[in-house]
Amino acid sequence: MNSIPSSYSNDHLWSSSSQRRYAASKPPYSYISLIAHAISNSPERMCTLAQIYQYIQDHYAYYRQNQQRWQNSIRHSLSFNDCFVKVPRSADRPGKGSYWTLHPDSGNMFENGCYLRRQKRFKLKDNKTHSSDHTIQGIDSSDSSLTTSEQYYHQYKTEYPTEIYDSNNNGLQYEHNQQFFLQQFIPPDTFRIDNLFNYYEQTNSS
DNA sequence: GGTTGTTTAAGGGCCC
DNA sequence: GGGCCCTTAAACAACC
Numbered sequence: 102m103n104s105i106p107s108s109y110s111n112d113h114l115w116s117s118s119s120q121r122r123y124a125a126s127k128p129p130y131s132y133i134s135l136i137a138h139a140i141s142n143s144p145e146r147m148c149t150l151a152q153i154y155q156y157i158q159d160h161y162a163y164y165r166q167n168q169q170r171w172q173n174s175i176r177h178s179l180s181f182n183d184c185f186v187k188v189p190r191s192a193d194r195p196g197k198g199s200y201w202t203l204h205p206d207s208g209n210m211f212e213n214g215c216y217l218r219r220q221k222r223f224k225l226k227d228n229k230t231h232s233s234d235h236t237i238q239g240i241d242s243s244d245s246s247l248t249t250s251e252q253y254y255h256q257y258k259t260e261y262p263t264e265i266y267d268s269n270n271n272g273l274q275y276e277h278n279q280q281f282f283l284q285q286f287i288p289p290d291t292f293r294i295d296n297l298f299n300y301y302e303q304t305n306s307s
Numbered sequence: 308g309g310t311t312g313t314t315t316a317a318g319g320g321c322c323c
Numbered sequence: 324g325g326g327c328c329c330t331t332a333a334a335c336a337a338c339c
Contacts, residue, residue: 180313
């Protein structure tokens with residue numbers, strides 16, 4: 102798992118005596134890209150709201166202040182944007198709130214290299230994912246033979262069969278489509294958002 | 308009661 | 324100028 106370089110962590114702007122000498126500057130990333138980055142860097146590619154908060158605060162000193170403001174924006178971004186999918190907790194993982202992951206069809210939203218503004222917002226065609234409708238129902242984590250991604254896939258193909266299967270709904274396409282889905286859900290390293298972040302940091306730190 | 312999630316609204320900035 | 328994206332604020336409901 103990659104971590105964000107220190108160049109934008111802004112930790113150096115915080116004195117060792119825990120008193121702020123300088124106000125940390127706002128990172129050049131939209132909330133959507135920060136959320137996507139937090140999710141991409143989590144082991145299972147999904148995070149709770151609290152984990153997203155923690156990730157952002159850990160990496161960006163700017164977000165250790167005015168928490169009420171930006172956390173409200175984070176919650177709004179999660180609910181409002183189709184690219185984020187809510188995954189309910191399974192029975193063996195009790196706790197507060199659901200998990201959030203990236204919609205497998207959202208792809209690389211920041212391929213233009215700009216993390217402040219996407220070229221185009223990811224929207225589902227029939228709006229079926231907006232609000233609570235886009236919840237992927239509980240993952241059966243009792244099946245330990247499957248990875249989380251695979252469990253998610255099996256649930257996803259039930260929820261969105263036409264988006265997974267080919268137009269003829271040909272079962273022979275299953276393996277192909279499963280592979281396709283997993284590639285979308287766990288993009289090749291080259292296109293992972295954390296690597297894009299790292300590339301951006303490296304090219305701007307010199 | 309605090310946290311999480313949804314929804315609405317307004318305003319700013321960017322692009323065509 | 325209009326459309327789109329993003330941010331911020333706020334209200335509210337549901338949940339733990």
